Amino acid sequence: MPPHLDLKKLEQMWEAQDRWQLMSWGLRQRQGLIFRRHFLNATEHLKDRFRILLGRFLQKRAEKQFQDMMDLIKNFDADQEQPG
Numbered sequence: 001m002p003p004h005l006d007l008k009k010l011e012q013m014w015e016a017q018d019r020w021q022l023m024s025w026g027l028r029q030r031q032g033l034i035f036r037r038h039f040l041n042a043t044e045h046l047k048d049r050f051r052i053l054l055g056r057f058l059q060k061r062a063e064k065q066f067q068d069m070m071d072l073i074k075n076f077d078a079d080q081e082q083p084g
Helices: 005-081
Strands: none
Touching: none
């Protein structure tokens, strides 16, 4: 066997390569988990903001509907009094 293909050295190189591949896989998994956590936090923040905006919108719509109903009632009474 040629000296540069020493079995011990090949095994050591393969072990080192396996360690690096395992470490690389672990780091990719870690980065994936970090990304998911940040994504979920961001969507949670957006959901909170959306709830606030939706609440304001519904409140303004309810106020407008109430005002329209009040105007209708006032105008209905005024319309009934006018001879038609």
